[in-house]
Amino acid sequence: TRAACKDLLALLHASCGFHVSVPGLIKALDSAQAAVKSGCLEQLVGPSEHLGPLGAFLTANPAHARGIYLRLFPLATDKVLEIRRSAVAALQRLRPVAPLAFFEALSKLSSDQQLSTKRHLSEAFSDLDRDLAAFVRTKRI
Numbered sequence: 001t002r003a004a005c006k007d008l009l010a011l012l013h014a015s016c017g018f019h020v021s022v023p024g025l026i027k028a029l030d031s032a033q034a035a036v037k038s039g040c041l042e043q044l045v046g047p048s049e050h051l052g053p054l055g056a057f058l059t060a061n062p063a064h065a066r067g068i069y070l071r072l073f074p075l076a077t078d079k080v081l082e083i084r085r086s087a088v089a090a091l092q093r094l095r096p097v098a099p100l101a102f103f104e105a106l107s108k109l110s111s112d113q114q115l116s117t118k119r120h121l122s123e124a125f126s127d128l129d130r131d132l133a134a135f136v137r138t139k140r141i
Helices: 002-016 018-028 034-044 048-060 062-075 081-094 099-108 111-121 128-140
Strands: none
Touching: 002 018, 002 034, 018 034, 018 048, 018 062, 034 062, 034 081, 048 062, 062 081, 062 099, 062 111, 081 111, 099 111, 099 128, 111 128
16 A cells, blocks of 8 residues: 555656645645555655755745644654654655744644654754754744
């Protein structure tokens, strides 16, 4: 089912573009099946030629970017190691594309969720606490 999910999302993207495939991808990340989540995460971390158009789409649609981040943060703390690793890889790939949405979504998590998420992301993002504190300070100004 992971391969089927990945193929379906690739076909959806190829025929309709990111404006259709990204909302479907966000919704599919809520699936209870690990294979579906894994396929969606592979699509997010997918080919590098997708990153440019995906970045442009997420920059133009910050609500979609926040939606992706809000789905990825819990997956970064998932019990299944493969999903956890894939979610962290997707976050690493997408954070430079839409950093403001990344920190907005992270700051919206409850303190317990935020602490758990930051603990799981600490290896991938060594400067996460500092950058989040800077973001919070700028939002207060």
